[in-house]
Amino acid sequence: MNQVQLRIGVIGIADGWSTERMLDALEQRTGFRRLIEMQDVAFDFEHGRLVHEGFDLSELDGVVVKKIAKEYSPDALDRVELIRALEGSGVRVFSRPESMYALIDRLSGTVRLRQGGIPMPPTVVTESLDEGEAAVRRLGAVMGKPLYTSKARGMEVMRAEDPELRAKLEQFKAANPVMYLQQLVDIPGRDLGVVFLGGEYLATYARVSRSGSGITSTSQGGKYEAHEPSAEIIELARKAQALYDLDFTCVDVVETADGPKVFEVSAFGGFRGLLEACKLDAAAKYADYAIATIQAARAGGVQ
The missing domain is CATH 3.30.1490 (Dna Ligase; domain 1)
Structure with missing residues (x-):
């Protein structure tokens, strides 16, 4: 693969599975690799610089936000604000900070979905x-x-x-x-992860419960399976993710007796379900998308 001369960092966590996949994909294409953990950055207001371990992040061409913290908390909102400062220095951020804000806490995400007319469980x-x-x-x-x-x-x-x-x-x-x-809605033992890249539908995987608990998360014993959703589900998920203008996201959808409903939209989205269930390398596709986006912006004279 011919390498392109771009420096794109990854905001994530050390040894995180999806973070490492993203780092590998970008390094293969650009020859550049930099993991940025947000607890190690500092914003120098006097000079307007966001620095990571002595490196001025404004020198990057872009950053992909894969994971902003190991555990979500209100502190994550402050980290988004720092990333917004980085974007202000001219670095293309995937996804843009303004798009992430409403998805850091569940309540903000729910308000946006309901105001957008997206059906959710009561x-x-x-x-x-x-x-x-x-x-x-x-x-x-x-x-x-x-x-x-x-x-x-x-x-x-x-x-x-x-x-x-x-x-x-x-x-x-x-x-x-x-x-x-x-x-708690009666579901068919699974919920769906409907994935979009650049607003375009990519693929869908199912998280299937093994315990009958109603919790399908793989951290709670669920497993991934390939799934072909209906056109109705894809369009519902497309409408939900469009409320946020994210570069890469997964929409959690559940099939109910009253039709499909949305649980939430992810600010970051994972790669494992697509790889294990659909044999689709989302990190590679995301890396290609980020590179093409930056190159197109430069060709058009915009950031």
């Missing part, structure tokens, strides 16, 4: 234990979801008939002062 967000209990009793069963999380970490099922419901809500609220309670 959801209640509250700080009140009384309102939370009323919501569970009205909805029958809910999945309590932390606002800042990934791969189903910290999620908990709560059911109206459980005599310990109030105690479970109190325990959940202790860790999650703002409670996000989403109706």
